[in-house]
Amino acid sequence: MNIGVCIKQVPDTETRPKIADNGTEIQKQGIKWIVNPYDEFAVEQALQLTENDDGEVTIISMGPADIEPSIRGALAMGAQKAIRIDTPASPDDQLVIAKSLARVLEDKNFDLILFGKQAIDDDAAQVPQMVAEALDLPCATVVVKINLEGNKATVEREIEGGKERLSFSLPAVIAAQKGLNEPRYRSLKGIMQAKKVPIEVVTAEAHQGNVKIEKLQYPPQKQPGKIVGKGPEAVPELVRLLHEEAKVI
């Protein structure tokens, strides 16, 4: 079976982002870029599902040439092909990203299209669902378990206090949540091989975006509060403060 995996390059989770002078972007210097962690679960799943047949895994990512290290990072896990949809910058409107991805995905006839459940930079959690609508495909997000029998899929997705089991037939869109699998480490051999894979570059269609970032702000800093005390002797005072001052218990 052939699988397409959409990945996004994002700042490393350790990053403490700084707001650029224009007030609407983050400063790009000094950031370490990684493959969106949820997308690694998607890549891993694709590799496992194609291990025992002659299917191929294609990585698809939209953005400027700067994102190629991440594409190579996904290839180094073992994917065979890659496509970059060229744009000057990753759009702020997920609808634009979804339409551009759908345009490229539509004639590839993938049996399965995998995503991460959320990009950890914009935290939008909407591109997979929108792509599924564009392609008229079944879709499940925040998926922690996938079971395939022929072209029938049964998946579990996380919800508040439990899981939902959905079933549908392939082709389909699935967005991965942590817990789906353990992404493999990239071997040196994999990294070397990935360097030789050509990345096909296609131009994005022009879509007008409708999301405007007016302003970025640092969240209100929580002031370090008070140390109530040391050891169990401090407990009664803590309870009093929670009850009388904070009024939360």
Add this chain to the structure above:
Amino acid sequence: MAHILVIYEIHKKSIKKVSFEATSAAADLAGKLNGTVSALLIGHDIQNLAKEPGNYGAGKVFVVDDPKLEKYSPDVFANITAQAAKEAGATHLFMGASATGKDMLPRAAFRLDSSLAQDIIGFETEGGNVIYKRPIIAGKLHARVSLSSQYQLATLRPNVFAVTEKKVDAEVVKFSPEIPAPRAVVEEILVEEGGKLDVTEAEIIVSGGRGMKGPENWQLIENLADVLGAATGASRAVVDAGWRDHAEQVGQTGKTVSPNLYIACGISGAIQHQAGMSSSKYIVAINKDEEAPIFNIADYGIIGDVFDILPKLTEEIKKLKSQ
């Protein structure tokens, strides 16, 4: 004129609290925009719920009631939502940013060729234009965004917007859209044993980290959670160690929570953990290392051993509750 349509979430024939939060927020925004609020209820055998949105300011309630909607299908509900938005002449669509809302509303947005601000924590108006506030990069920054699409869609983070009573005499409108064949359906809901409260829905969370030393000690966390009616959370270190289920993980690659009270027990407060919980209204830290970064964001801290402090804390709160 602004017309905000609130998409309701119904579980086991009752309305979820996030839907009332979203209605109250919509009523607040409608007040600023001189607009109106409607509610959309989709399901089967739900007529009896139709009056409830009127308690929070929804003047019109669109009800789609059909046996075909007994089982939830995200694509069918999104399709109906888009039809209802057109039928109602909505300008804005609001829904709770629950697991269902975050999954479903982007699909409706696509169908309406419109943009969506996911998981918002506030909004303001600027000359009739709405600016939505949403955390990005796991809450390390807040973005203020405006939407210029034909419809403006937003999901509202649970527990952030207050439920405010505002009784109006709601007009109930029966709406019979075309119901397409589902592409995917929810066959079953697997509930965690004991019907545990989820961290994203809880007003109080008691969370444990590696300082708890092992899964066998979680009784201490659970006892405290029980007296407080709280949910239990965990750091990634303990989830990775297999001590607790991933559903409990709070942080950048876990859940983002904003309870009234978050009690961190034996958690160091790594940046990825803070990303998921720093917007809690009050934070209590219990840690034996006074240099632990969690104290930088805690409102109240106790330096000490969780094994001494937790039993005492549980006992003192029991005492308070029995007064």
